[in-house]
Amino acid sequence: MDVLDEEVESILYIAREISVYKIPHLKANEGHRANDWGDLAQPLWKGRLRIVEKSSGAALMFEDAQTGELFARAPYDALKPCVESVLDSSRYFVIRVEDNGKKAFIGMGFAERTDSFDFNVALQDYTNTPMLRRLKAALSPPSPDEEAPSHIPVGPKKDYSLKEGQTFSISIPGKASKSLTPGTSLLGSSTQSTGNSGGGVPLLPPPPSSGRKK
Secondary structure: OOOOOOOOEEEEEEEEEEEOOOOOOOOOOOOOOOOOOOHOOOEEEEEEEEEEEOOOOOOOOOOOOOOOOOEEEEEEEOOOOEEEEEEOOOOEEEEEEEEEEEEEEEEEOOHHHHHHHHHHHHHHHHHHHHHHHHHHHHHHHOOOOOOOOOOOOOOOOOOOOOOOOOOEEEOOOOOEEEEEOOOEEEOOEEEOOOOOOOOOOOOOOOOEEEOOOO
């Protein structure tokens, strides 16, 4: 017996009724406005909207509410979204639909703001899935702070600054060593000790003076 394997699909969102509008061409350097679409009470088409996710990705499906016949389809790419909000309303959007390689832009409107809010949430939830987050991170260039040469070991930074009470000594032939501050040296030994038992760096004696006088 042959078994037909059908691709499993997940329904991310359903709107029982949405309106579709024919929209004018976008003017340069301006966003879309629903008020430019004419009489919003007379849409081009009415039906339902489903956001369907398959292994190949997600898509917005505009279907007849009674028969399920497909009116338009808009593949959703989280990196290049096909959904754009209008400037003058939270209930209307511009959708880029595709059919056999051809693309067109249509207007879409919800009857209630709660429906448009749920629509936005569904798209955000899909965009924030772990798989898409990893994909966006892989395609995004790393920031300068994240770039580091491979030969430099990664680890916590060490603090080499002098702490309060610490000092260090510099030995110069012919001159006595001078400490910045009294207390414990940077190597852990006391710089106030005059003997060699302290474990510090011994001071070199001054050179012998010459007996001649100039």
